[in-house]
Amino acid sequence: MAQFSVRDAKIHLSKLIADALQGGDVVITRGSVPVVRLVPVAPGGQRRFGTLKGKIAVDARFDEPLPENELGGWNLT
Template identity: 40%
Template sequence: MQITVHAAKTQLFKLIEAALRGEEVIIARGSEPVVRLVAIPKTTFKIGLLEGRVTGPGPDFLEPMDADALDLWEGGR
């Protein structure tokens, strides 16, 4: 669907709904297409994504670092 900027101003809600349904919405100045209106895909965050794939004990972040590792973190070589 191609629509002019002037018409898009008055029909923005309808254009957003069309883009959410997957329709291609092009906004044009006169007859020249200048903008494509697209929906932003929804992303989901899944907790436990690596559950069962990572084995063994993880690092203990409450234990002090050894001197060599601490030196690297502090910019030493």
């Protein structure tokens, strides 16, 4: 994770944007406290399928019905 002060971020904003677009983790700090993370915006708000491939897993029990004690918390009407 690359951290930059607000002052440095102002000076190097174009480079930081390029880094974030390439997948870099860019964090802007005030003093030594991280306050903002610079992340790219998906074009047109469109989702890109496969971006979480290998990062998450679905348990084999995913499609099984919920137990009665958990169903009680859902408003299914």
